[in-house]
Amino acid sequence: MLKKAIACGAIVCLATGYAALARAADPSAATGKTLYTANCTICHGADGKGQGPAAMSLSPKPQDFTSKQFWQTPNIDTAIIDQIKNGKGQMPAFPNLSQDEDQSLLLYLKQAFQPK
Numbered sequence: 001m002l003k004k005a006i007a008c009g010a011i012v013c014l015a016t017g018y019a020a021l022a023r024a025a026d027p028s029a030a031t032g033k034t035l036y037t038a039n040c041t042i043c044h045g046a047d048g049k050g051q052g053p054a055a056m057s058l059s060p061k062p063q064d065f066t067s068k069q070f071w072q073t074p075n076i077d078t079a080i081i082d083q084i085k086n087g088k089g090q091m092p093a094f095p096n097l098s099q100d101e102d103q104s105l106l107l108y109l110k111q112a113f114q115p116k
């Protein structure tokens with residue numbers, strides 16, 4: 001009984017410790033995925049193709065992150081970060097994301113959607 005209580009305590013500890021770490025950690029695709037799911041899928045879709053539930057009413061539509069052409073845009077990394085910071089067209093800006101969070105999103109977009 002006592003052993004069980006200690007184990008549960010450790011898990012709760014770990015879970016809360018992880019949340020704090022995730023916020024402070026270096027940019028990572030894992031953090032990026034969490035941010036993308038919370039903030040971006042509504043328009044860009046979980047599959048990155050720009051067909052999220054809110055995309056229907058948008059014009060122009062969000063780009064397809066899985067297209068080769070998208071990634072061939074000159075200075076694409078800077079363009080992506082810039083877009084997140086400042087928004088464009090019907091995409092809102094996300095000025096409250098930290099620099100590390102922006103980088104995490106970029107890492108995730110590349111890992112999840114860029115054609116290899």
Ligand code: HEC
Pocket residue numbers: 035036039040041042043044054058059060061062063079080083084088089090091092094105
């Ligand atoms: C309300 C819908 C909406 C949300 C939420 C949204 N976007 Fe967008 N996004 C758009 C639209 C629309 C465009 C196309 C804008 C245009 O070209 O006029 C776009 C374009 C982009 C582009 C293309 C930039 C380029 O240079 O071609 C990137 C990258 C992007 N969004 C990333 C994100 C990320 C990351 C998030 C979450 C943090 C996000 N978006 C959230 C609607 C959205």
